[in-house]
Amino acid sequence: MADVDINVGESPFQASPVTPETFDEDHVIRFRCHKDIECFNACCRNIDITLTPYDIIRLKQHLGITSGAFLKKYTVPFELAANSIAGVKVRPVEGGTACQFMTDEGCSVYEDRPTACRYYPVGLLSMRRADENFDRASYALVREDHCKGHLEDREITIGEYRKEQGLVEYDELGRAWRQLILKVKSAGPSIGKLSKTSLQFFFLACYDVDRFREFIKSSGFEQSFVIDDATRSELLEDDLALLRFGDRMIRQVMFAEETIEKTSDAYEKLVGRRTEARKISEEFGDEPE
Ligand code: SF4
Ligand code: SF4
Numbered sequence: 003m004a005d006v007d008i009n010v011g012e013s014p015f016q017a018s019p020v021t022p023e024t025f026d027e028d029h030v031i032r033f034r035c036h037k038d039i040e041c042f043n044a045c046c047r048n049i050d051i052t053l054t055p056y057d058i059i060r061l062k063q064h065l066g067i068t069s070g071a072f073l074k075k076y077t078v079p080f081e082l083a084a085n086s087i088a089g090v091k092v093r094p095v096e097g098g099t100a101c102q103f104m105t106d107e108g109c110s111v112y113e114d115r116p117t118a119c120r121y122y123p124v125g126l127l128s129m130r131r132a133d134e135n136f137d138r139a140s141y142a143l144v145r146e147d148h149c150k151g152h153l154e155d156r157e158i159t160i161g162e163y164r165k166e167q168g169l170v171e172y173d174e175l176g177r178a179w180r181q182l183i184l185k186v187k188s189a190g191p192s193i194g195k196l197s198k199t200s201l202q203f204f205f206l207a208c209y210d211v212d213r214f215r216e217f218i219k220s221s222g223f224e225q226s227f228v229i230d231d232a233t234r235s236e237l238l239e240d241d242l243a244l245l246r247f248g249d250r251m252i253r254q255v256m257f258a259e260e261t262i263e264k265t266s267d268a269y270e271k272l273v274g275r276r277t278e279a280r281k282i283s284e285e286f287g288d289e290p291e
Contacts, residue, residue, distance in 0.1 A: 027161030034154035207248030
């Protein structure tokens with residue numbers, strides 16, 4: 003399918019035997035997972051879980067740590083597209099494949115478990131046609147021998163399963179990020195080679211929300227963008243407001259979709275800062291970027 007970009011982003015297992023069929027929300031699956039099932043925790047012993055920006059916010063809030071501390075201890079970065087934007091995955095236990103959040107009693111972050119864990123054994127397929135500027139969701143089923151949930155006597159539609167697993171909210175808050183990824187992937191070479199700064203900015207605004215907040219507080223931001231006091235206060239207090247603002251800033255920086263007002267002399271100040279940076283690097287012998 004040359005004109006369709008498919009992102010199978012929500013299966014916790016890289017080599018998952020996803021059935022070739024795709025389904026809509028009305029499709030009925032037979033599945034139940036519970037604590038007394040013989041395979042309890044089997045799916046958490048060999049993980050490959052991509053995190054959405056909203057997953058990171060939920061988990062770092064659950065653990066009471068900053069996004070930076072969370073990323074360092076619990077994640078590992080990877081390339082979402084070759085030589086391009088990065089994603090982050092849950093880092094397994096040292097020297098093993100099990101999830102760091104797994105305990106004998108089950109998931110220690112269950113109320114805030116990631117999107118991929120909620121979806122399993124359903125896979126979300128985000129698709130975007132070359133001639134359309136919106137994404138479509140459809141679903142696939144992951145069947146793995148170790149997962150006995152498929153043998154349980156319960157039928158449920160995928161739509162009901164999504165509601166049961168709290169995925170309506172997770173998908174709503176993960177959608178902008180998914181669209182960005184599809185946009186970068188489907189733009190391909192037409193957006194040119196993304197600069198190191200753009201890629202770093204994508205990572206910051208998507209995944210490291212507390213450091214992004216520091217950027218919003220910085221004089222560099224203030225000299226370049228205009229935001230009103232109410233918006234600024236909201237961004238300094240609310241992770242979700244920052245998440246949405248980050249999406250707008252990425253689109254502005256990477257795709258020239260301008261929705262944030264720039265100061266009239268932003269360009270002169272940028273040149274001034276670069277000149278200043280060059281002078282400092284000349285003086286101290288650092289390589290200017
Ligand atoms: S986050 Fe929880 S549900 Fe997901 S793999 Fe880890 S232990 Fe399992
Ligand atoms: S039924 Fe499947 S999802 Fe549930 S614990 Fe077993 S392997 Fe994991």
